[in-house]
Amino acid sequence: xxxxxxxxxxxxxxxxxxxxxxxxxARGVHHQALLCADVETTIRFYDGLLxxxxxxxxxxRDYEGSTHFFFDIGNxxxxxxxxxxxxxxxxxxxxxxxxxxxxxSIERSEWEAARDRLYEAGVETMEVSGSSLYxxxxxxxxxxxxxxxxxxxxxxxxx
Numbered sequence: 810x811x812x813x814x815x816x817x818x819x820x821x822x823x824x825x826x827x828x829x830x831x832x833x834x835a836r837g838v839h840h841q842a843l844l845c846a847d848v849e850t851t852i853r854f855y856d857g858l859l860x861x862x863x864x865x866x867x868x869x870r871d872y873e874g875s876t877h878f879f880f881d882i883g884n885x886x887x888x889x890x891x892x893x894x895x896x897x898x899x900x901x902x903x904x905x906x907x908x909x910x911x912x913x914s915i916e917r918s919e920w921e922a923a924r925d926r927l928y929e930a931g932v933e934t935m936e937v938s939g940s941s942l943y944x945x946x947x948x949x950x951x952x953x954x955x956x957x958x959x960x961x962x963x964x965x966x967x968x
Contacts, residue, residue: 843891844892851878865878883914909951941955
């Protein structure tokens with residue numbers, strides 16, 4: 810399927826040169842919240858294996874006995890998790906409007922070290938273009954570690 814004409818049309822209608830774009834109304838990502846089956850397994854994976862420090866842990870205000878906890882993913886951004894003990898939650902499933910994957914930029918040396926730790930831990934990974942590493946978290950959440958700087962992807966500016 811060749812969608813080149815459609816993409817060209819969308820670019821022509823909506824993509825403005827950087828000097829013509831209005832400033833965004835957003836300050837950044839405060840946090841993205843995901844669900845987990847086990848708090849300690851999640852902490853070991855994100856804090857221990859990936860090197861994203863745990864920054865806070867408290868009871869979820871919306872569900873008694875549920876844990877809400879956060880990891881530092883740089884630049885004031887957080888990755889948050891909830892567990893919902895007692896709820897019968899299904900495994901991860903891709904749906905329209907749902908989460909496909911979360912891409913987190915890390916320095917090349919940290920990227921290589923994380924790749925090695927994931928390999929040593931037996932986590933299945935897929936490397937793309939020498940800078941993207943795709944894998945699943947403990948509950949099937951799709952993740953990408955990318956060694957490209959923020960605002961760039963595979964040598965092209967995206968911001």
